[in-house]
Amino acid sequence: MNTDKIRIIKIVQGMMVLMFALATFTVFSTSVLAQSRDPLPSWNEGMAKSRIMEFVEGVAQEDSPNFVPISERIAVFDNDGTLWPEQPLVQVLSMLAKLEALATVDPSLRERQPFKAALEQDSSYFTKEGIKAVIDVVVTTMANMTQEEFEADAQTFIETAIYPRLNQPISNLAYKPMVELLNYLRANGFQTWICSGGGIDFIRLVSEQLYGVPPQQVIGSTLKKEYREENGKNFIWRRAEIDRINDKEGKPVGIDLYIGKRPIFAMGNVRSGGDIAMLSYSQAQAKPSLQLIINHDDSKREFAYQEPDNASLNAALKNGWTVVSIKNDWKTVFYFKYLK
Amino acid sequence: MNTDKIRIIKIVQGMMVLMFALATFTVFSTSVLAQSRDPLPSWNEGMAKSRIMEFVEGVAQEDSPNFVPISERIAVFDNDGTLWPEQPLVQVLSMLAKLEALATVDPSLRERQPFKAALEQDSSYFTKEGIKAVIDVVVTTMANMTQEEFEADAQTFIETAIYPRLNQPISNLAYKPMVELLNYLRANGFQTWICSGGGIDFIRLVSEQLYGVPPQQVIGSTLKKEYREENGKNFIWRRAEIDRINDKEGKPVGIDLYIGKRPIFAMGNVRSGGDIAMLSYSQAQAKPSLQLIINHDDSKREFAYQEPDNASLNAALKNGWTVVSIKNDWKTVFYFKYLK
Numbered sequence: 001m002n003t004d005k006i007r008i009i010k011i012v013q014g015m016m017v018l019m020f021a022l023a024t025f026t027v028f029s030t031s032v033l034a035q036s037r038d039p040l041p042s043w044n045e046g047m048a049k050s051r052i053m054e055f056v057e058g059v060a061q062e063d064s065p066n067f068v069p070i071s072e073r074i075a076v077f078d079n080d081g082t083l084w085p086e087q088p089l090v091q092v093l094s095m096l097a098k099l100e101a102l103a104t105v106d107p108s109l110r111e112r113q114p115f116k117a118a119l120e121q122d123s124s125y126f127t128k129e130g131i132k133a134v135i136d137v138v139v140t141t142m143a144n145m146t147q148e149e150f151e152a153d154a155q156t157f158i159e160t161a162i163y164p165r166l167n168q169p170i171s172n173l174a175y176k177p178m179v180e181l182l183n184y185l186r187a188n189g190f191q192t193w194i195c196s197g198g199g200i201d202f203i204r205l206v207s208e209q210l211y212g213v214p215p216q217q218v219i220g221s222t223l224k225k226e227y228r229e230e231n232g233k234n235f236i237w238r239r240a241e242i243d244r245i246n247d248k249e250g251k252p253v254g255i256d257l258y259i260g261k262r263p264i265f266a267m268g269n270v271r272s273g274g275d276i277a278m279l280s281y282s283q284a285q286a287k288p289s290l291q292l293i294i295n296h297d298d299s300k301r302e303f304a305y306q307e308p309d310n311a312s313l314n315a316a317l318k319n320g321w322t323v324v325s326i327k328n329d330w331k332t333v334f335y336f337k338y339l340k
Numbered sequence: 341m342n343t344d345k346i347r348i349i350k351i352v353q354g355m356m357v358l359m360f361a362l363a364t365f366t367v368f369s370t371s372v373l374a375q376s377r378d379p380l381p382s383w384n385e386g387m388a389k390s391r392i393m394e395f396v397e398g399v400a401q402e403d404s405p406n407f408v409p410i411s412e413r414i415a416v417f418d419n420d421g422t423l424w425p426e427q428p429l430v431q432v433l434s435m436l437a438k439l440e441a442l443a444t445v446d447p448s449l450r451e452r453q454p455f456k457a458a459l460e461q462d463s464s465y466f467t468k469e470g471i472k473a474v475i476d477v478v479v480t481t482m483a484n485m486t487q488e489e490f491e492a493d494a495q496t497f498i499e500t501a502i503y504p505r506l507n508q509p510i511s512n513l514a515y516k517p518m519v520e521l522l523n524y525l526r527a528n529g530f531q532t533w534i535c536s537g538g539g540i541d542f543i544r545l546v547s548e549q550l551y552g553v554p555p556q557q558v559i560g561s562t563l564k565k566e567y568r569e570e571n572g573k574n575f576i577w578r579r580a581e582i583d584r585i586n587d588k589e590g591k592p593v594g595i596d597l598y599i600g601k602r603p604i605f606a607m608g609n610v611r612s613g614g615d616i617a618m619l620s621y622s623q624a625q626a627k628p629s630l631q632l633i634i635n636h637d638d639s640k641r642e643f644a645y646q647e648p649d650n651a652s653l654n655a656a657l658k659n660g661w662t663v664v665s666i667k668n669d670w671k672t673v674f675y676f677k678y679l680k
Contacts, residue, residue, distance in 0.1 A: 071548070074556075215599070216531075216598065236596045251567075280569070
């Protein structure tokens with residue numbers, strides 16, 4: 001072999017070593033970068049953030065004692081008060097808007113109960129009359145129409161309504177720390193679901209845009225529906241009858257109906273104890289799991305309110321659920337600047 | 341610059357050209373390979389196969405006039421007779437097995453109707469008495485127990501039962517051409533769903549293993565359920581009451597309930613006209629869509645049967661749905677070798 005050939009071989013070998021080193025370095029530096037980038041920048045350091053990150057890292061690492069296969073990484077979230085504000089409820093606003101439109105066509109609605117009370121925003125009437133009056137308003141504003149008609153109405157509301165007190169469009173209402181959490185879970189193989197007491201069809205119209213949750217991963221309350229064929233067209237008809245209320249004990253039932261397995265991550269908020277059953281259902285299984293309750297304790301940046309009976313925080317204390325304080329755990333609440 | 345340096349530069353330049361050429365060649369040959377590999381090897385060439393492939397390619401190509409965004413690529417499949425055999429129905433076998441077990445504990449069941457008829461496999465009794473008798477058997481074998489108890493029972497059946505006539509375990513019953521089709525659709529960004537008249541909880545136990553469809557993408561008939569807490573445990577209780585029958589006009593309602601949008605691909609089979617509404621619902625939308633009906637016309641490799649009124653084939657003819665002949669369109673039916 002002559003010196004030229006030997007030199008070329010050495011150069012080639014040297015280049016290969018260099019290329020290998022470069023490749024290794026690239027992989028290494030990317031991984032360092034990924035690790036050092038905070039997946040939850042809107043969360044303050046503290047117990048809530050560390051519990052979430054420890055749980056997610058444990059579940060996702062194959063050599064961890066807490067490893068859970070991807071098919072079992074199901075996370076469920078309440079919507080109102082957990083992913084966006086609930087004082088007042090967005091869907092109540094949408095029903096009032098629809099009721100106003102109906103009353104313009106048929107003014108007698110303004111004199112008939114429970115519509116009179118609803119239009120005058122007399123909540124004491126509903127407190128006195130109970131769920132029956134609420135359901136009357138629900139079916140009058142959301143039923144006796146095709147699914148497509150309902151969606152068109154709701155879409156118009158979503159695109160034009162301004163949320164009171166915060167003075168923001170509906171598309172701006174998502175809690176920033178929760179969107180970060182949803183993205184972080186999905187990046188670690190979780191399937192993210194909404195499990196709400198609200199109507200399923202309304203939430204499906206905002207879930208993808210606001211939270212990255214596709215419509216088919218939304219569970220909510222439902223009307224009875226039927227399939228109809230008329231004049232060569234077919235459609236789903238929304239009957240004036242409640243099918244299922246997806247709140248309290250209805251939430252685990254909804255999860256069984258739509259997912260068929262117990263979630264390993266469940267998150268709700270204080271207000272009515274509506275998420276206690278869902279969190280208990282998630283916790284009572286063999287796999288590692290995490291349950292969280294948001295405490296609305298920030299009157300400056302959001303709305304401060306508590307449950308009259310403290311049921312959710314008591315359940316959290318008893319069961320070891322993680323309480324998330326908006327005031328202390330969230331660096332930022334919304335995407336928009338606060339009005340002060 | 342000395343000759344050595346010039347020579348090294350030239351060698352490096354040469355190597356870079358070579359590496360680029362190699363990389364290009366690799367990409368090119370992989371793409372040629374991908375195109376030349378038949379995604380549906382168990383399908384004979386013919387109209388059914390070409391319509392499927394033209395549709396899927398059109399939907400998935402961004403520059404095609406038929407392009408549909410990934411979030412809208414929803415495909416729904418009937419289960420019995422579409423993804424596996426239905427002569428006899430697997431779930432009927434599972435109910436009979438459970439009824440036998442119950443009759444061993446309580447022999448009086450053998451004398452009481454409709455259980456006597458069921459245990460003696462006297463189908464004429466059910467033809468005469470109708471749906472009420474069938475529902476009696478359904479709730480007796482599948483209700484009044486926790487969700488976990490039902491799943492344990494069904495799992496044992498699935499692992500041990502032998503399917504008559506074909507003499508095969510349940511895990512061997514998937515139609516090979518349909519598994520290829522499901523994989524092909526998923527590889528092109530489709531989300532694949534099962535929409536069956538059968539009970540949702542039974543199908544969920546086989547859907548992932550047999551078809552690669554996760555439990556949360558199964559729609560089926562449901563019992564009424566409730567959440568209960570007892571002795572520090574919580575569970576879903578299966579009540580002895582039908583919630584929803586996911587057949588005929590119930591199928592579009594189930595799709596609306598679980599998915600919230602019209603599928604662009606729907607496939608069922610002849611037997612009872614059970615899939616006609618689902619296919620009509622899929623077809624009546626603005627986006628490009630494809631509907632298919634399997635015709636069970638192969639008495640040698642599967643079971644030959646028709647609808648008494650020919651409803652499904654008539655609907656296919658009228659609406660331009662693609663009829664899949666098992667005899668002509670499928671090169672192979674099952675994964676196992678035929679007995680004859």
